[in-house]
Amino acid sequence: MSExxxxxxLPRINGELVFNEPWEGRAFGLAAALTESGVSxxxxxxxxxxEVTASRDEHGGETGYYERWFQALERLALENGLVTSxxxxxxxEALASDQHDDH
Amino acid sequence: xxxxxxxxxxxxxxxxxxxxxxxxxxxxxxxGLVTTDAIDEIVRMYEQDxxxxxxxxxxxxxxxxxxxxxxxLANGTEAIAELGFGGAEGAEIVVVESTPAVHxxxxxxxxxxxxxPVLGLPPSWYKDAAYRSRVVREPRAVLREFGLTVDESxxxxxxxxxxxxxxxxxxxxxxxxxxxxxxxxxxxxxxDSMIGVGLARSRSEIAWMPGARKHE
Numbered sequence: 355m356s357e358x359x360x361x362x363x364l365p366r367i368n369g370e371l372v373f374n375e376p377w378e379g380r381a382f383g384l385a386a387a388l389t390e391s392g393v394s395x396x397x398x399x400x401x402x403x404x405e406v407t408a409s410r411d412e413h414g415g416e417t418g419y420y421e422r423w424f425q426a427l428e429r430l431a432l433e434n435g436l437v438t439s440x441x442x443x444x445x446x447e448a449l450a451s452d453q454h455d456d457h
Numbered sequence: 458x459x460x461x462x463x464x465x466x467x468x469x470x471x472x473x474x475x476x477x478x479x480x481x482x483x484x485x486x487x488x489g490l491v492t493t494d495a496i497d498e499i500v501r502m503y504e505q506d507x508x509x510x511x512x513x514x515x516x517x518x519x520x521x522x523x524x525x526x527x528x529x530l531a532n533g534t535e536a537i538a539e540l541g542f543g544g545a546e547g548a549e550i551v552v553v554e555s556t557p558a559v560h561x562x563x564x565x566x567x568x569x570x571x572x573x574p575v576l577g578l579p580p581s582w583y584k585d586a587a588y589r590s591r592v593v594r595e596p597r598a599v600l601r602e603f604g605l606t607v608d609e610s611x612x613x614x615x616x617x618x619x620x621x622x623x624x625x626x627x628x629x630x631x632x633x634x635x636x637x638x639x640x641x642x643x644x645x646x647x648x649d650s651m652i653g654v655g656l657a658r659s660r661s662e663i664a665w666m667p668g669a670r671k672h673e
Binding site for chain 2: 359370375376384388393424437445448
């Protein structure tokens with residue numbers, strides 16, 4: 355990931371990747387797995403990430419690094435036709451209500 | 458082994474980003490576009506991968522800036538502090554330069570003293586009695602075991618770190634890197650090259666990330 359620089363660079367502390375929450379690691383792994391297997395293109399992902407980072411700069415705001423990473427990933431997945439918005443919204447809602455029902 | 462344990466913990470509601478990430482993953486897995494195992498493996502690999510260490514930034518700066526290199530070799534602690542790294546109270550860091558004539562390697566024979574502000578935590582083999590005793594007695598053989606053959610014509614110097622004085626190696630800059638910008642040079646500098654049991658990577662060894670990063 356040497357091509358990710360500046361605000362788009364992966365957060366590290368003395369070389370080690372930093373994930374504040376487990377989902378951040380999953381988002382990272384998901385993007386890496388898709389690009390590694392060739393389902394998606396790494397350069398496309400990097401471009402989306404740079405776009406999301408740049409638009410955050412324009413509009414101000416404090417989105418975290420992996421929030422932006424995930425936005426870029428979602429954009430790419432939709433563009434590549436891997437999932438549809440409707441599917442993603444539906445699944446997200448289903449998982450959210452699973453949480454409430456679980457006891 | 459997977460990260461599923463985290464998902465069973467429902468004491469706190471997940472953030473929207475966390476839910477959506479899970480949703481995307483589950484959809485892509487169902488569609489056969491990715492597997493949970495592949496994701497787990499990548500996360501595991503990168504969590505263990507030592508990325509650009511502070512020391513790598515020091516080395517890259519020394520490679521591109523001759524004045525910085527001079528200051529670094531004259532007073533390692535101060536020059537390292539210029540880049541914002543430091544904090545080992547009372548422990549000086551001395552940087553030794555490897556050249557075509559001299560290869561340097563660092564050890565702590567008595568315990569495991571290590572320049573942690575620049576190199577993080579020492580690898581377990583560094584703390585091992587075998588390394589600590591053998592590298593001073595038979596450095597060439599030990600380095601060969603690390604996959605590094607040092608030409609007979611080259612002198613090997615072994616530096617023994619102590620609690621108050623810790624050594625770090627400034628490895629030779631690989632050939633064919635004159636055109637690389639500093640931030641790309643950082644990627645060439647491995648922890649092992651700053652201990653002296655390896656060399657800095659050549660540019661052909663660095664394939665673009667993350668697709669081609671291989672297990673070492």
